[in-house]
Amino acid sequence: MIARETIGATSDSDQLLHLQLPYPYSMLRHDTDVMLVGEIRDFEAAELAIRCALTGHLVFSTLHTNDAPGAAPRLLDIGIEPYLLASSVQAIIAQRLVRIICPNCAEQYTPEPEALAEVGASDNALSPAAFRRGAGCDSCRNTGYLGRTAIYEMMVMNDEIRQLIMDRAPGTTLKRAALANGMQTLRANGLEKACRGATTIDEVLRVTQDDRDAINLGP
Numbered sequence: 023m024i025a026r027e028t029i030g031a032t033s034d035s036d037q038l039l040h041l042q043l044p045y046p047y048s049m050l051r052h053d054t055d056v057m058l059v060g061e062i063r064d065f066e067a068a069e070l071a072i073r074c075a076l077t078g079h080l081v082f083s084t085l086h087t088n089d090a091p092g093a094a095p096r097l098l099d100i101g102i103e104p105y106l107l108a109s110s111v112q113a114i115i116a117q118r119l120v121r122i123i124c125p126n127c128a129e130q131y132t133p134e135p136e137a138l139a140e141v142g143a144s145d146n147a148l149s150p151a152a153f154r155r156g157a158g159c160d161s162c163r164n165t166g167y168l169g170r171t172a173i174y175e176m177m178v179m180n181d182e183i184r185q186l187i188m189d190r191a192p193g194t195t196l197k198r199a200a201l202a203n204g205m206q207t208l209r210a211n212g213l214e215k216a217c218r219g220a221t222t223i224d225e226v227l228r229v230t231q232d233d234r235d236a237i238n239l240g241p
């Protein structure tokens with residue numbers, strides 16, 4: 023829900039008018055360089071975040087989607103015009119949390135070939151000996167995990183992706199363009215962390231979706 027507040031009211035009529043103004047107007051009047059809009063759930067919040075961005079502010083916000091490229095169709099879906107989106111967004115970062123392997127009971131192991139193939143490890147000629155898992159101990163209540171860390175993917179805007187957004191391209195098309203532009207997917211980033219022994223392949227598979235469709239499908 024958008025919080026509302028009175029802004030610069032000098033009379034009763036002003037107050038009635040200003041009570042209808044959502045909070046980013048108040049933020050704009052403060053003339054900050056950087057703004058954080060807690061979460062974009064609806065058209066009103068999205069439009070105002072973009073309006074703030076277009077008037078020279080660096081705006082950070084959050085949005086619930088499956089991956090970074092999915093944020094663009096999501097914002098279009100809630101009513102943002104493509105030209106506004108294409109001209110205001112600089113980058114979209116997706117994040118998932120994965121559990122960290124318990125340091126007290128971590129052990130090396132060789133994952134099943136099927137799991138390696140599913141996470142994309144076989145495509146990268148990785149050494150299976152690099153992988154670890156938690157055997158379970160008192161410290162981790164026999165779960166094999168202790169704490170969590172984040173895995174990321176970041177889609178950086180370029181002319182091609184801006185044009186795709188103008189054309190209302192689906193998320194899979196945006197994802198292919200972002201991959202061609204060097205984006206590392208959530209799953210690939212998770213695999214990298216699994217290779218360093220930070221988390222397990224099972225965790226990465228649990229919180230990420232299959233990249234192969236987007237990578238293998240033609241334009």
Ligand SMILES: [Zn+2]
Nearest residue numbers: 124127159162
């Ligand atoms: Zn443990």
